[in-house]
Amino acid sequence: FSNFISGIIILFERSVKVGDFIELQSGVTGSVREINIRSTLVTTNDNVDILVPNEEFIKAQVINWTLREARRRIRIPFGVAYGSDKELVKKAGLEAAAQVPWTYTDDPGRAPTVWLVGFGDSSLDFELVVWLTEEAVSKPARVNADYYWALHTALYKYELEIPFPQRDLNFRNAAGVRLIPEDISDKS
DSSP states (O other): OHHHHHHHHHHHHOSSOTTOEEEETTSOEEEEEEEOSSEEEEEOTTSOEEEEETHHHHHSOEEETTSSOOOOEEEEEEEEOTTOOHHHHHHHHHHHHHHSTTBOOSOGGGOOEEEEEEEOSSSEEEEEEEEBOGGGGGOHHHHHHHHHHHHHHHHHHTTOOOOOOOOOOOOOOOTTOOSSOHHHHTTO
């Protein structure tokens, strides 16, 4: 009964419509194909059809990526080694954004940018901030992959090092504990 009532609410509110790209709190992400009285058919980007009980649209958080405007801003985090030239990092990031077809460039107020957002354990932490074209909003995994691909290519071009965590280990010889086995130490 609650799914039936929820279906009526969805149909009258029109907060979710056929063709919208949604993300549910349960983790389901995809395009709305049909809204029925008891359930809504959502097709994922992997072409999997999922029948979602309408109650989930009423009781849980729903992100509708295309409710009013499909254009969205995303942030692609990346890091470079300490000592890297920040201006060169910015240049590489902007070049990467220009290489990806999902980058929206028709509005000067929404131009791509690179932000220095933190000082990590092993890296200077940056974000490539871009506004996406309308087509990109329904392809989140592909869009992220394309930006990371372009970023890696641009950072490599300018010989900017992508660091990895490094740890120093210090061993101390505790009283009576031998760090080298006897059979090895006797041969030296």
